[in-house]
Amino acid sequence: MGRRRKPPRRKFGAVRRLPSGRWQARYPGKDGTLRPAPTTFDTKPDAEIWLTQVEADQLRGDWIDPAAGAVDFQSFATRWIDERGLAATTDELYRRLLRLHLAPTFGALALNEIGPARIRTWRAERSKATGATTVAKSYRLLKAVMQTAADDDLIKRNPCRIKGAGQEHAAERPTAEVEEVFGLADAIGPRWRLMILLGAFASMRPEELAELRRKDVDQDRGSIWVTRAAPELTTGERVVGDPKSRAGRREIVLPEFLHLDVKRHLDWYAEKGPEGLVFVGERGAPLRRSTFGRKFRKARGQVGLPDDFRFYDLRHTGNTLAADTGAKLKDLMVRAGQSTERAQLIYQHSKRKHQQRIAHAMHRDVLRQRGSTAGQGGSRQTRATVRPLFADREVAEAQQEAADEKQA
The missing domain is CATH 1.10.443.10 (Intergrase catalytic core)
Known part of the structure; x- marks a missing residue:
């Protein structure tokens, strides 16, 4: 009777059973040091499947070191503003938005602790406390900072995913005559x-x-x-x-x-x-x-x-x-x-007088075209449709105006 063969040793990571009965998965980071998975698992196969997914992420280049995103948002956002070389007014605006609207909620959190659900809650609370324009500007700043964190491989994906949240819908500004x-x-x-x-x-x-x-x-x-x-x-x-x-x-x-x-x-x-x-x-x-x-x-x-x-x-x-x-x-x-x-x-406004000007210009243009069509005979459908709309005097005036413009 042959000896019982041992299962092949794992080539990536390691799995072990804890005294609690749950299973722990450990995997090598870029430095080769084994680090534990963020959670434990009910069964050994569950732990091994998780390790397989981590190995695939590393092979594709999609793996993000969880420790990299442990930097707090306040420090990262402040450095982000410092490195941008912004105009003085923009720099002042960003620091004010960070201080008043972002830091109170996200300042002490690590970058990898800021998720979509937390951002949705923050936006809903801010919308009740301040104007829509300020909320939109704050969201745009948050999204830009988190995008840089994703680009720097500190987080896997930008958590700011609310469509249209950064768009401002300011009311029509008053215009002086x-x-x-x-x-x-x-x-x-x-x-x-x-x-x-x-x-x-x-x-x-x-x-x-x-x-x-x-x-x-x-x-x-x-x-x-x-x-x-x-x-x-x-x-x-x-x-x-x-x-x-x-x-x-x-x-x-x-x-x-x-x-x-x-x-x-x-x-x-x-x-x-x-x-x-x-x-x-x-x-x-x-x-x-x-x-x-x-x-x-x-x-x-x-x-x-x-x-x-x-x-x-x-x-x-x-x-x-x-x-x-x-x-x-x-x-x-x-x-x-x-x-x-x-x-x-x-900065362009369309008032009633502008709309009236457009309508009047269309009126004059149609009169000119109708007059030109009538003079050339036109189609049966054109004559039947357009001729009743205008008095003959208006047509004559339009024809004369068109002739004057052509002569000029």
Whole structure:
């Protein structure tokens, strides 16, 4: 009778029975050291199946060392922000979102402890406590940080999987009419009048106006060059640097009605010399958000604009007017210093008068085409369908208008 053969020894990992009766699986990491599975198993085959799955993951390159994801979220997210080289305002925003909205929930957790269910719960709680825009921005930051953790093989997969959670659906911003813009410019006083007008009709951002210098204003060409910006942080620090994006560096051709205001402001209020700031306070100091903000809110109240109307909303007026000229989307983006089509579309508004203008243009075009078709005989179906819609007098007018345009 032959000897009983022992089962072949495992080539990957090891399985052993614990005093409790449960089975433990251990597997080698990249350093060759055996490490235990995160859980124990009811049976030996269950433990061996788990080891087979780990071995397959390592062979495919999909295996993630559980110890790698043990770093806490607060430390990793802070380092993530430090390494990005962000603009001052973006850096400040991210640190505020981390401090107020992410760290209280995730800060002390290890990266590999943050799962989809925990994120869904956090988002639901934040949605009750703060605005939808802030929640969307916080979620986008969380998703970006966790994606880097996945790219660095600290976690297997990004746990942020809520569709549309990072999209902002802000309410339609108020838009000032042209007369309201001029009323605001008059109410705020002569020193700050041009700032209001450039914010609206040149689509300039407040931080761009704060760093505008005499050398950037070309009165002969009737244009302004935007090359720098000076956003003011919540700490009051004035940070001088590049515009918001690469598209922010641009030449803005001014409408002619602004030329006199530009000349007067440069003569009366701007600092002297090519490097002189165009906008300074009564005591010659650079523009400060807090001081200007008080004057803006007071003037806003005098004109009757809503309390939530911001200086940035002046860009809506200018960009909508520019769009109404029939300018191409690319030209509108260049004028406003925007790098994406989506950003430009935010600033274009379709009011009833715009819809009426479209309807009237369609009306005139159909009249012209109908008149042209009637003159050529047209098809039986066209004559039968279109002819009853308009009086003969309107057709005659449309034909005459079409002839005049062709002659011109």
